[in-house]
Amino acid sequence: MASNNVEQRKTIELHPNWVGKLFGDYTQLTIDADSFYIEERNCKQTLLGTFDELATLPTTEKGLFWSSLTITLVPNKRYIFSFITNAALTNALPKIQKLCLPALQQRIYTTYQQFQQNAIKQYLRDSTIPALETQLNHLLPLAKVTQFEATTRQQLQFMLGQTPISEHADNLRETYEKRTLATYQSFYDKAEANPLTHSQRLAVIRNNDFNLVLAAAGTGKTSVMVAKALDLIVNHGVKPHEILVLAYNRAAANELQERFNKRAKAIGTETENESNTPSIATFHALGRAILKQANHTVHLSKFTDDPKKLNQWVTQWLINQLRELLTVLEKLFSLVFKPVNPFDFEAQEDYENYVRDNEYRTLNGELVKGYQELIIANWLCRNGIEYQYEAPYKSKRRIAEGVDYKPDFYLTEADIYLEHFGVDRHGKTRPDIDRQKYNQEMELKRNLHRECGTKLIETHHYDWVEGKLEQRLEQLMRENNVKLQPLTNDELLEKLNNSDLISTLAEVLYKSLQAIRTEQLNSDGISARLAQLDNQHANWCAAFLTRLHQSYQEALREENAIDFDDMILQAQAVIQQQRFKPKWRHILVDEFQDISAARLGLVKTLIKHGPNPTMTAVGDDWQSIYRFSGGKLEITTRFGEYLGTHSLTKLDKTFRYNNSIADTAGNFVMENPEQYKKQVETHTKVSNPQVYLLDTLIAGKPDPAGKVAKIIQAIREHAPEDSIAIICRYNYLLNDVRENLKHDAELQDGQLKNINYWTFHKSKGLEADHCILVGFFQGKVGFPNENKGHYIVETLLPTLDSFKHSEERRLFYVGLTRARKKSYLVADPHGMSAFIKEILTPKYDIAISSERFREKFQEIFKCPKCTNGYLKRHQGQYGAFYRCTTGNGCSVRPRVCSACGSPTIDHWFHSICNNPDCRGETPICDKCGRPMKQREGRYGKFWGCTGYGIKDDQCRHTRKWLP
Numbered sequence: 006m007a008s009n010n011v012e013q014r015k016t017i018e019l020h021p022n023w024v025g026k027l028f029g030d031y032t033q034l035t036i037d038a039d040s041f042y043i044e045e046r047n048c049k050q051t052l053l054g055t056f057d058e059l060a061t062l063p064t065t066e067k068g069l070f071w072s073s074l075t076i077t078l079v080p081n082k083r084y085i086f087s088f089i090t091n092a093a094l095t096n097a098l099p100k101i102q103k104l105c106l107p108a109l110q111q112r113i114y115t116t117y118q119q120f121q122q123n124a125i126k127q128y129l130r131d132s133t134i135p136a137l138e139t140q141l142n143h144l145l146p147l148a149k150v151t152q153f154e155a156t157t158r159q160q161l162q163f164m165l166g167q168t169p170i171s172e173h174a175d176n177l178r179e180t181y182e183k184r185t186l187a188t189y190q191s192f193y194d195k196a197e198a199n200p201l202t203h204s205q206r207l208a209v210i211r212n213n214d215f216n217l218v219l220a221a222a223g224t225g226k227t228s229v230m231v232a233k234a235l236d237l238i239v240n241h242g243v244k245p246h247e248i249l250v251l252a253y254n255r256a257a258a259n260e261l262q263e264r265f266n267k268r269a270k271a272i273g274t275e276t277e278n279e280s281n282t283p284s285i286a287t288f289h290a291l292g293r294a295i296l297k298q299a300n301h302t303v304h305l306s307k308f309t310d311d312p313k314k315l316n317q318w319v320t321q322w323l324i325n326q327l328r329e330l331l332t333v334l335e336k337l338f339s340l341v342f343k344p345v346n347p348f349d350f351e352a353q354e355d356y357e358n359y360v361r362d363n364e365y366r367t368l369n370g371e372l373v374k375g376y377q378e379l380i381i382a383n384w385l386c387r388n389g390i391e392y393q394y395e396a397p398y399k400s401k402r403r404i405a406e407g408v409d410y411k412p413d414f415y416l417t418e419a420d421i422y423l424e425h426f427g428v429d430r431h432g433k434t435r436p437d438i439d440r441q442k443y444n445q446e447m448e449l450k451r452n453l454h455r456e457c458g459t460k461l462i463e464t465h466h467y468d469w470v471e472g473k474l475e476q477r478l479e480q481l482m483r484e485n486n487v488k489l490q491p492l493t494n495d496e497l498l499e500k501l502n503n504s505d506l507i508s509t510l511a512e513v514l515y516k517s518l519q520a521i522r523t524e525q526l527n528s529d530g531i532s533a534r535l536a537q538l539d540n541q542h543a544n545w546c547a548a549f550l551t552r553l554h555q556s557y558q559e560a561l562r563e564e565n566a567i568d569f570d571d572m573i574l575q576a577q578a579v580i581q582q583q584r585f586k587p588k589w590r591h592i593l594v595d596e597f598q599d600i601s602a603a604r605l606g607l608v609k610t611l612i613k614h615g616p617n618p619t620m621t622a623v624g625d626d627w628q629s630i631y632r633f634s635g636g637k638l639e640i641t642t643r644f645g646e647y648l649g650t651h652s653l654t655k656l657d658k659t660f661r662y663n664n665s666i667a668d669t670a671g672n673f674v675m676e677n678p679e680q681y682k683k684q685v686e687t688h689t690k691v692s693n694p695q696v697y698l699l700d701t702l703i704a705g706k707p708d709p710a711g712k713v714a715k716i717i718q719a720i721r722e723h724a725p726e727d728s729i730a731i732i733c734r735y736n737y738l739l740n741d742v743r744e745n746l747k748h749d750a751e752l753q754d755g756q757l758k759n760i761n762y763w764t765f766h767k768s769k770g771l772e773a774d775h776c777i778l779v780g781f782f783q784g785k786v787g788f789p790n791e792n793k794g795h796y797i798v799e800t801l802l803p804t805l806d807s808f809k810h811s812e813e814r815r816l817f818y819v820g821l822t823r824a825r826k827k828s829y830l831v832a833d834p835h836g837m838s839a840f841i842k843e844i845l846t847p848k849y850d851i852a853i854s855s856e857r858f859r860e861k862f863q864e865i866f867k868c869p870k871c872t873n874g875y876l877k878r879h880q881g882q883y884g885a886f887y888r889c890t891t892g893n894g895c896s897v898r899p900r901v902c903s904a905c906g907s908p909t910i911d912h913w914f915h916s917i918c919n920n921p922d923c924r925g926e927t928p929i930c931d932k933c934g935r936p937m938k939q940r941e942g943r944y945g946k947f948w949g950c951t952g953y954g955i956k957d958d959q960c961r962h963t964r965k966w967l968p
Contacts, residue, residue, distance in 0.1 A: 015104065017097050022071055025088025034074070034086050036101055039108065041076055041084075054078045056108030061146035063101050065094050074098075079143045102152065109147060110157045116140045117160040124170070124177050127241075128212040130619070131650045134170050141168045178211075178652075185210050189240050195272055196232040197225075199660070208623075208654040209233045212591070215651035216621040217644050221685045222670070222822035223661030223772070226623045230593055231264045233621060234283050237591055239274060248283035249589040251291065251608070253596035257770075258287050261595065284589070288604045292572035299584040301575065306566035319518065320511040322556055327501065331494050335475075336542040338383065340549065341510050343796040344376045344540055347427060348466070353437035354872035360894030362785040362792040366509075367394075368500045374893055377469045378413060381425060384475050387497065389490030390482070391417045398422075400457055400958050401933040404449045407911035408896045409934055412450075412461075419487045421460045424450060429467045460485070472541070513795050514553055516633075520801035521554050522570040523601050523635030534800045546797065573603045577610045587615035597624030601635030602803065605647065620648070626681055627674045630766060630816050633794075637803035642679055655681070660688045661772055661825055665695040669828075669849055673840075674818040679806040693852070695827045698841065700834040700855040701782075709738075709779050710745030712831050714752055720775050721756045730761040730773035732820045734780040734788040739764060742779060765820045776824035781832035781841050783873065783890045788838055789813035810839065834858055835866050835877040836890035865907050865920045870897045876908040876919070900927070914964070932962040939966070 017036040021029045033044040041053040053076065060077040072094040073087040119140065123133045141164055147153075148165055167173045186193070186206055193209070194200040201209065208218040208229045220226035234250060237243040252258035262285045275281050286294070297303045308315040330337050342365050350356040365373045367382040371394045378394075385392050395411045402410045414423040426447055427434060434440045454461040462481045468474040482489060492500065501507055521531060531554070532547040540546065561568060567575060579585050592611060594600065600608075600622075612618055622644070629638040640647050659667065664687045671685055703711040713731060720729060733739035743762050746752065761773055765788075785792030789810040793799055805811060817840055821828050832841045834857035844851055845858060856862060868874035874891035876899050887908040889895035899908035900916050907920035911929060916936075918925040928937035930950040937948040945966065952960030 017100055017104070019074065019086070019089055019093060019097060021086075021088035022090050024071070029088055031086070036104060038104065043086075053084055054082065056105050057112065058082075059105055059109055059112075060143060062105055062109065062150055062152070063098070065098050067091055067094075074101075077146065106152055109150070110153060113144065113147065113153070113157050113161050113164075116144060117164060120164055120167075124167070125181065128181055128210065128652075129170075129174055129177050130212070130214050131174075132214045132617070134174065138168070138170050141165065141170065182207060182210055189236070192236065192240060192272070193232070196235055196268060197228045198268075201225075201228065201232060202656070202658045204654060204656050204658065205229050205232065208621075208656065209236050211652045211654055212237075212619045212621075213650075213652040214619060215644075215648045216619065216654070217597075217641070217651050218621060218623040218654045218656065219681055219683065220623065220625040220656040221627060221659065221683050222625065222819070223659035224656035224685065225660075226595070226625070226656060227261065227264060229656065230261060230595055230623055231268050233593060234265060235269060235272065235274065238283075239272070243591060245281050245283050247588065247590040248593070249291075249591070249611070250283050250285040250593045251595065252285065252287050253599060255287055255290075257595060258285055258290070261285050288607065289569050289572045292576035292607065295576040295579055295585050296567070296572065299579040301579055301584075302565060302567060304564075304566045306561055306564055306568045309568050315518075316511065316515050318557075318560065319515045319553070320507070322553065323507065323511050323514060327498060327507075328494060331497050333545070334383070334387070334497075335380070336545045337510070338379065339540055339542040340546050340797060341506065341513060342376055342379060344542075346470070346539065347375060347377075347435050348429070349539070351436050352872075356435065356437060357871050357874065357891045357894045358791055361783075361890075361892045366505060368504055368506070370504055372893065377466065377474065378425060380469065380474055381414065381423070381464065381478065384478050385414070385416070386500065387492055388482075389492060390419070390487060392423075393417060398453075398457075399459060401935070401952065401960070402453055403932065403934045404446050404453065405896070406913050407934070408898075410450070410453065416487065419485065421462055421485060421487070422454065423462050423464065423481075425464045425466075427466045429465075429470070513797060514550075516795065516798040517550055517801055518553060518557060520635070520798055521550065522568070523603060524801060524803065525574060525603055525606070526554075526801065531801070535797070538796065538800055550797075550801075570603065573607050577603075577607045580610045580614050583614075587611045587618075590616055590618045592618050592620045594620065594622045595624075597622035598626050598629035598638060598641045599624070599631040599634075599636035600640055602637055602640075603635065605637070605640055609648075627671075627683075627815055627818050628769060630769065630812060630819060632803055632805060632812055635803065638679075638806070639804065642681065642806075655683055657683060658686045658688065662822055663687055663689040663691045663695055663826070665691050665693070665850070666822060666824060666828055669694075669696045669844065669851060670818050670821040672848060673821075673844065674814055677806065677808040677811050677814060679808055679811070694850050695824075696821070696844075696851045697827065697829045698844070698851055698853050698855065698858060699829060699831050700857045701831055702834070702855075702857065707833070709831055710742045710749070713742055713777055713779060714746055714749045716777055716829050716831075717746075717752065717756055717760070724774065725755075726759070727774035727826070728759045728761065730763055730768065730771070730776045730823055732763050732765055732768050732776055732778050732823065734765055734790065734816075735786060736764060737786075738780050763823075765816045768823050769819050772823050772825055774824070774826045775829070776820065776827075777829045777831060778820050779831045781830060781838035783833075783836040783838060783875070784892075787833075787836070788817070789840055791839075814840075832858075833877075834862065835875045837863070837875060839873070861921070867919075868895060868897055869910050869919075871895050878906075878908075903927075928964075930960060930962050931964070933960045935960060937964065 015038050019034040026032065031043045031045055035042040040055045042050050043053060044050050058078040060079045063074055063076045066073050071088050072091050073085050074089060074094060076084045120137060123129065123137060144161060144165060147161060167177065193206045205225055205228060209232045218229055230250060234248050237248060238245055250261055252261055265282060293303050345359065347356065360374055365376060365379040367373060367379060368386040371382060373379050373382055373394060382394060393415045395413060396415045398410045398412060404410045412422040413425050416423065432440065432444050434443045451461060462485060464474060464477050468477045528551045531550050535543045535547040580587065592608065594608060608620065612620055624641055626638060626641045629636055644651060667685045667687045675682055699712060701707050701709045701712055717729060720727065731742055733742065739762055746757060763771060780788045783791065790813055832838055834855065866876045868876055868889045871889055871891045874889040874895055876887045877890055878885055878887055885901050887899040887901065889897050899910055902909045902918040902923060902925050904925045905918065905920050905923040907918050907923060909916045909918045909927065911934060913931045914928065916927040916929050928948055929935065930937055930952065933950060933952050935950055935952045938951050940947055940949040947966045948964040950960040950962045952958065
């Protein structure tokens with residue numbers, strides 16, 4: 006029972022009745038101004054909790070003889086005090102609730118203020134949801150309390166109406182966006198030179214923990230970066246020094262700084278000193294600044310001043326290792342040349358492309374078709390055995406239709422032919438080769454050598470598979486009395502120095518070192534990457550590259566210097582060691598699609614050790630083209646896996662190009678399912694195609710520069726002042742076009758003004774009224790580049806999605822979207838690029854300005870043997886000839902039709918013109934392939950081989966006359 010004195014002191018004391026005193030655990034419950042206490046039997050007083058911990062008002066339960074009081078505290082504490090007389094509890098309860106009510110109302114108010122601050126007045130961040138969810142859950146028991154003031158009840162009902170917050174987050178954010186768009190409409194109209202689009206405004210407004218802004222070419226991502234920084238400063242009270250803007254390179258950083266200053270001045274924001282502007286820097290500049298503040302060395306290595314110095318260092322390091330490497334040449338060659346197993350190719354097309362795009366150059370400088378032939382050639386060379394590769398057989402003969410017989414090797418001094426047959430021990434061949442036919446041809450070759458009295462020795466694919474190819478060669482030489490005269494170390498070194506192998510290997514090591522640094526690979530990391538390769542010497546290669554990396558690190562230590570990679574890696578370490586404390590509350594990252602693992606590591610470290618900052622990544626996965634320098638696209642396409650839950654905004658409107666260019670470029674790049682789908686709306690609409698396809702021919706001869714000149718003339722006739730850009734995949738081609746245009750007599754004065762020359766990579770971020778894209782042909786220096794790069798380097802670089810030509814496709818997209826008005830594609834109609842083949846399909850609406858791309862014309866020049874090969878005309882010492890664009894991988898050697906100039910294909914008895922309108926036939930000898938000539942004999946006309954009169958290799962073959 007409470008006494009009068011107790012009431013005056015706002016203290017309530019409750020005691021159990023005689024039953025409670027006899028059987029209960031407490032002797033007194035005391036409730037003062039803000040807390041609950043109990044006194045136990047041993048007279049010890051214990052604090053149960055404060056009013057601030059109450060989950061709801063205390064409640065009672067009345068019994069027949071006594072009542073009980075229940076006090077519930079958060080998170081899940083419940084105390085029941087029984088054996089209190091009904092009269093005492095009835096009298097005390099209103100007073101207890103009156104004491105507790107202000108604390109509960111204050112908690113509702115405090116929670117409401119936090120809810121307003123985190124979910125109403127600012128963009129709801131994912132990281133705040135769990136804490137808000139917990140706070141609101143603690144308020145759920147208060148829903149039934151009726152004693153609250155009206156305002157408190159409204160606040161409580163509003164908050165409880167948003168639970169669970171995770172399910173109402175989208176609505177809360179959408180409400181915030183609508184209110185903010187309306188409140189700051191004038192600002193968003195003036196933040197940039199043109200009013201921001203709706204999607205740009207959303208990208209500015211959204212400030213989740215992580216925000217991904219996906220742009221498309223020309224949709225204004227730079228505008229978003231500048232406007233977002235200004236919005237934070239002008240509208241949200243963020244201090245400029247609390248904002249960090251990270252750019253991909255120095256030019257981009259300078260552009261962002263200039264744009265920010267210009268727009269800040271335009272809207273009346275002071276930016277006269279550094280304290281009034283955000284920190285805008287490249288990753289390297291930021292890393293160096295962090296190291297400097299932490300009193301860490303920032304002396305830049307000589308290798309950063311001039312990349313050639315690093316290349317020279319790698320080359321010299323390799324030369325210093327050479328004498329030791331002479332004992333493991335095969336392992337060394339496996340580092341330069343990929344030891345490909347031909348049986349791994351499932352399709353003929355894949356094998357043809359492999360042969361076309363990979364050079365296997367021997368110690369003697371010959372270009373051979375594959376790794377196994379390389380081993381044979383180098384073994385012969387190292388053992389002093391003179392040979393010729395694919396020399397014509399002593400007698401001009403044909404084993405296969407349309408192909409002269411050329412054995413793989415001819416040992417000149419020993420007068421022995423060596424064939425390396427591509428079969429396993431059961432006579433099986435590559436999957437795309439007719440096994441029965443190949444084995445028949447093997448037997449025909451053996452029979453031919455027996456007929457002509459020449460010596461044939463054989464090696465086989467299975468010798469290499471079993472690791473016994475060199476052992477087999479040694480056995481054959483011994484059996485045929487061919488003396489081995491191994492080269493001395495000095496002779497081998499001279500061979501290596503006289504070949505391109507040193508420079509080729511040095512380039513591989515240089516690029517491998519760059520990849521190792523960018524991907525932050527240690528010894529185990531290098532081994533793990535190379536273990537993925539089908540290379541029996543992978544462990545040796547990994548150890549060799551580890552030694553290279555360790556030597557490079559030692560060179561840096563001796564110089565007491567850092568390189569560009571160290572600026573990022575060591576800055577990250579300095580932050581983790583708490584030698585530098587990040588101060589930025591908002592981090593904006595430009596060109597995020599090209600971010601590397603190292604750069605992402607630095608960003609995550611800034612976030613982890615900073616004041617709970619937001620991070621906004623702005624980029625275009627369709628324009629990710631810098632994998633060779635460490636760009637890791639999957640960080641963008643799998644943003645959630647790398648950084649967590651986030652807000653996504655797509656910039657979907659461009660003012661640069663028209664809908665024809667947008668549709669062609671967008672449909673092309675979206676063929677890759679690994680990339681985001683975007684529907685880009687264009688401000689400029691046209692009804693006719695503005696992407697034009699032209700061939701490279703002038704007067705029937707390949708002349709890309711001449712065709713570019715014709716296009717320039719046509720543009721200048723209608724738009725003399727418009728800007729023009731010539732874009733090529735490679736510098737060598739760009740330089741050729743530029744030099745030829747300078748000396749083109751047909752171009753008039755002034756027609757070459759306002760013309761830019763860009764590579765596809767350098768064109769990123771630039772634009773012109775008209776763009777002429779040059780270099781669409783097959784091959785490893787064509788477009789797309791069919792050569793994936795060196796296999797060791799490719800394994801060390803960031804993973805690439807499996808879609809064919811994925812990065813080259815993005816590069817094409819970049820080039821195509823540089824044009825404001827028209828894009829012109831200048832392509833080889835004979836060695837047709839895979840990209841040109843694709844855009845000729847009905848799904849693309851382009852203007853085909855050359856009949857040579859029509860199906861009938863393509864039929865004339867299609868190689869009958871190769872999947873993708875085309876017959877291309879060349880001019881040689883003895884006149885015109887055709888050759889397949891597949892190169893050494895194709896044995897077809899077409900003649901030139903005397904009637905129409907098209908290629909004619911040799912069959913067993915005739916060479917037939919490929920032109921369906923001509924189909925001229927020339928009789929040929931089915932034994933040696935020479936033309937047949939009509940002759941008169943005792944029994945009338947017959948066909949006689951023109952090789953009859955050749956003294957050293959006479960062919961007496963004749964055939965019955967058929968008119």
